[in-house]
Amino acid sequence: MPDTPAAPYLAGLNPEQYAAVTAEDGPLLILAGAGTGKTRVLTTRLAHLLMTGRARPFEVLAVTFTNKAAREMVHRVEGLIGQSVQGMWLGTFHAMGTRFLRRHAEIVGLKPSFTILDTDDQIRLVKQVLQALEIDDKRWPARAVLGIVQRWKDRGWTPDQVPPSEVGDFAGGKTLRIYSLYQERLATLNACDFGDLLLHCLELFKRAPDVLAQYQRRFRAILVDEYQDTNVAQYLLLRLLAQGHRNITCVGDDDQSIYSWRGAEVGNILRFEEDFPGAEVVRLERNYRSTGHILGAAAGLIARNRARHGKTLWTEDVDGEKVRVASLWDEHEEAIFVGDELEALQRAKKRLCDTAVLVRAGHQTRAFEERFIQLGLPYRVIGGLRFYERAEIRDAVAYLRVVVQPDDDLAFERIVNTPKRGIGETTVVALRKAARAAGRSMLSAAEELVGTDELPTRGRRQLADLLAAFARWRDELPRRAPRDLVEAILDESGYVGMWQADKTPEAQGRLENLKELVKAIEEFESLPAFLEHVGLVMDNAADADGDMVTLMTLHAAKGLEYDYVFLTGWEEGLFPNQRALDEGGTKALEEERRLAYVGITRAKKRCTITYAANRRIFGQWGAALPSRFVEELPPEHIHHLLRSNASRPDVDPTFGVTSLFPTGKMTGRGPGFERAGKLIEGKAELVRPRPAPTVAFAKGDRVFHDKFGPGTVEALEGEKLTIAFDKSGVKKVMASFLEKKA
DNA sequence: GGATTGTGTATTTTT
DNA sequence: TACACAATCC
Numbered sequence: 001m002p003d004t005p006a007a008p009y010l011a012g013l014n015p016e017q018y019a020a021v022t023a024e025d026g027p028l029l030i031l032a033g034a035g036t037g038k039t040r041v042l043t044t045r046l047a048h049l050l051m052t053g054r055a056r057p058f059e060v061l062a063v064t065f066t067n068k069a070a071r072e073m074v075h076r077v078e079g080l081i082g083q084s085v086q087g088m089w090l091g092t093f094h095a096m097g098t099r100f101l102r103r104h105a106e107i108v109g110l111k112p113s114f115t116i117l118d119t120d121d122q123i124r125l126v127k128q129v130l131q132a133l134e135i136d137d138k139r140w141p142a143r144a145v146l147g148i149v150q151r152w153k154d155r156g157w158t159p160d161q162v163p164p165s166e167v168g169d170f171a172g173g174k175t176l177r178i179y180s181l182y183q184e185r186l187a188t189l190n191a192c193d194f195g196d197l198l199l200h201c202l203e204l205f206k207r208a209p210d211v212l213a214q215y216q217r218r219f220r221a222i223l224v225d226e227y228q229d230t231n232v233a234q235y236l237l238l239r240l241l242a243q244g245h246r247n248i249t250c251v252g253d254d255d256q257s258i259y260s261w262r263g264a265e266v267g268n269i270l271r272f273e274e275d276f277p278g279a280e281v282v283r284l285e286r287n288y289r290s291t292g293h294i295l296g297a298a299a300g301l302i303a304r305n306r307a308r309h310g311k312t313l314w315t316e317d318v319d320g321e322k323v324r325v326a327s328l329w330d331e332h333e334e335a336i337f338v339g340d341e342l343e344a345l346q347r348a349k350k351r352l353c354d355t356a357v358l359v360r361a362g363h364q365t366r367a368f369e370e371r372f373i374q375l376g377l378p379y380r381v382i383g384g385l386r387f388y389e390r391a392e393i394r395d396a397v398a399y400l401r402v403v404v405q406p407d408d409d410l411a412f413e414r415i416v417n418t419p420k421r422g423i424g425e426t427t428v429v430a431l432r433k434a435a436r437a438a439g440r441s442m443l444s445a446a447e448e449l450v451g452t453d454e455l456p457t458r459g460r461r462q463l464a465d466l467l468a469a470f471a472r473w474r475d476e477l478p479r480r481a482p483r484d485l486v487e488a489i490l491d492e493s494g495y496v497g498m499w500q501a502d503k504t505p506e507a508q509g510r511l512e513n514l515k516e517l518v519k520a521i522e523e524f525e526s527l528p529a530f531l532e533h534v535g536l537v538m539d540n541a542a543d544a545d546g547d548m549v550t551l552m553t554l555h556a557a558k559g560l561e562y563d564y565v566f567l568t569g570w571e572e573g574l575f576p577n578q579r580a581l582d583e584g585g586t587k588a589l590e591e592e593r594r595l596a597y598v599g600i601t602r603a604k605k606r607c608t609i610t611y612a613a614n615r616r617i618f619g620q621w622g623a624a625l626p627s628r629f630v631e632e633l634p635p636e637h638i639h640h641l642l643r644s645n646a647s648r649p650d651v652d653p654t655f656g657v658t659s660l661f662p663t664g665k666m667t668g669r670g671p672g673f674e675r676a677g678k679l680i681e682g683k684a685e686l687v688r689p690r691p692a693p694t695v696a697f698a699k700g701d702r703v704f705h706d707k708f709g710p711g712t713v714e715a716l717e718g719e720k721l722t723i724a725f726d727k728s729g730v731k732k733v734m735a736s737f738l739e740k741k742a
Numbered sequence: 743g744g745a746t747t748g749t750g751t752a753t754t755t756t757t
Numbered sequence: 758t759a760c761a762c763a764a765t766c767c
Contacts, residue, residue, distance in 0.1 A: 066757080092756085459743095619758035
């Protein structure tokens with residue numbers, strides 16, 4: 001602790017935090033466990049560097065992964081230093097890349113006005129490349145090809161740098177050729193995809209060492225958030241930039257590395273001391289978020305991973321409640337259970353915004369949403385389609401892109417027939433061909449051809465009108481206020497009218513989103529400035545406020561915290577996810593385990609884990625086993641919940657443990673399973689639901705199904721039976737949902 | 743050119 | 758099951 005009166009912003013730091021904040025020059029790695037004040041330390045260190053004069057604002061480079069994190073950082077640093085962060089380079093990796101490239105575009109063969117493509121554009125481009133190479137995009141989907149190319153870019157490889165051993169035989173071994181062609185197309189379009197924003201920077205610094213040297217001299221302080229999420233390209237970039245003053249501070253937690261599937265390399269954080277010799281390492285292990293039992297459960301679980309720095313989180317907080325584990329019949333029961341628990345919390349005057357339900361995969365939210373709607377529990381789903389990914393927003397933005405950048409072929413193609421103007425595939429293909437042949441944009445080719453017989457007559461008139469409209473809007477661009485102009489464009493193009501005429505229920509929402517977009521434009525000086533923002537900021541427009549339960553994936557929950565957390569669907573196959581395991585083996589299992597760790601450590605006061613005995617996967621019902629992670633939780637920190645009406649638990653000979661499910665009535669909705677069933681503390685150490693019981697059925701048996709009523713068995717096929725229901729016709733159902741009638 | 747039917751597939755997601 | 762995409766028909 002400081003012996004001299006410390007600056008006020010240093011007050012209240014614990015010794016490790018203080019050490020991290022005030023560490024001397026040189027490489028510094030801050031290993032910050034969950035809930036140990038990571039953001040606080042990073043922002044305070046930045047403030048400290050400024051306040052002590054070790055760096056001036058324009059000598060600081062601070063990078064984050066998301067715009068949200070960047071905003072948060074700006075906000076907190078400004079709060080600490082009491083002035084604006086003007087002049088500082090504080091933003092996402094991609095924003096940083098964009099900034100470098102706009103300044104030095106020519107060096108890598110771009111024009112400074114290059115456009116940034118979104119995923120949609122990228123896929124369309126890959127499709128074009130596949131077509132050009134006559135590759136069946138049914139067998140080798142563009143999305144998958146793009147994935148491969150992106151992973152290469154994440155590793156910092158341009159087409160000529162991809163090692164032959166990495167090429168593989170996907171798309172008939174032509175992936176590398178696709179990559180080259182894709183890059184060529186991007187160059188012609190004067191466009192970058194997200195990977196290029198970093199990759200081109202590497203190329204830029206290689207080609208222009210003087211430019212690199214200039215930035216190396218400039219950035220006296222480099223700070224990196226969430227270092228465990230960096231990919232190789234980002235790492236290489238950081239290493240280059242840090243070679244000047246070697247003042248690089250990286251904050252991260254190897255135990256929270258959950259993005260390897262999109263290129264993140266845990267190795268970067270594990271190797272830090274080798275990459276930056278002489279690096280100081282500070283561990284933040286005191287947790288300020290969770291109670292003792294929650295922390296203990298999380299620590300016990302993550303200790304099973306091998307590839308980690310190893311930290312021991314501790315807290316001075318009370319032990320609190322043990323982590324609760326509840327076993328349910330199926331996803332409906334699970335949703336009913338969680339809904340009941342949330343209502344109980346509500347009755348106890350807890351706020352719903354302090355609660356969260358986390359799932360492994362997006363589709364799992366559905367069952368919860370349905371139940372919450374039934375109960376009238378307000379909820380919000382994080383993730384899903386983000387604002388700028390909605391079709392109407394992308395369409396609107398495409399119009400603006402064409403106005404600002406007439407050469408933007410992808411945008412042009414997107415809206416040339418939206419709303420429908422009778423400009424079909426034939427016309428578009430003709431335009432594309434003409435444009436390619438003449439080496440110009442489609443819009444200019446259209447202007448040239450619209451008066452000739454080269455194009456189908458059908459939409460010629462409308463195309464001419466559209467071109468004239470674009471010319472007019474472009475003409476007005478410098479004179480009209482952005483908001484005004486955008487409203488005019490959306491109106492005169494017929495785009496708003498298209499949605500007004502649409503009578504489907506979602507049209508109203510789409511119109512509102514468009515209004516939202518127009519409002520967002522007001523904050524920008526010009527349309528180009530706005531588009532630059534849109535290119536980079538693909539995040540959720542304004543989180544809805546109000547007292548609601550939050551539903552989201554485990555990935556989306558990283559960095560957040562809630563008093564009451566429900567971790568659902570802890571079943572083998574779902575979590576850990578089978579597909580991940582198939583693809584990535586032990587490494588993937590460890591990543592899934594980190595995901596579980598992230599989940600548990602989101603909880604401040606109470607953590608509840610649930611799993612179901614039956615789950616529908618791809619429309620098929622199947623018996624599920626509890627996740628291995630359930631067993632890995634240290635018993636002293638957990639507490640199994642049993643339904644009070646399961647007072648006569650059956651002993652399952654297979655596992656030698658208690659089963660929650662009494663034989664006989666297995667539907668979870670029958671008399672044995674009333675919702676009134678209160679939860680009591682269980683004695684069983686391990687509760688395993690058994691595979692669905694097989695009551696022998698025979699052809700011709702009379703059966704009863706809770707939903708479909710009485711029927712007759714027509715055919716048997718293992719657990720699946722074909723039943724002719726008296727009222728609902730012939731259906732295939734699982735044996736476990738049937739009751740045999742005498 | 744647009745609506746309709748059929749087929750195949752099916753994590754996690756930011757920029 | 759449920760959705761997206763493509764071939765097919767009008």
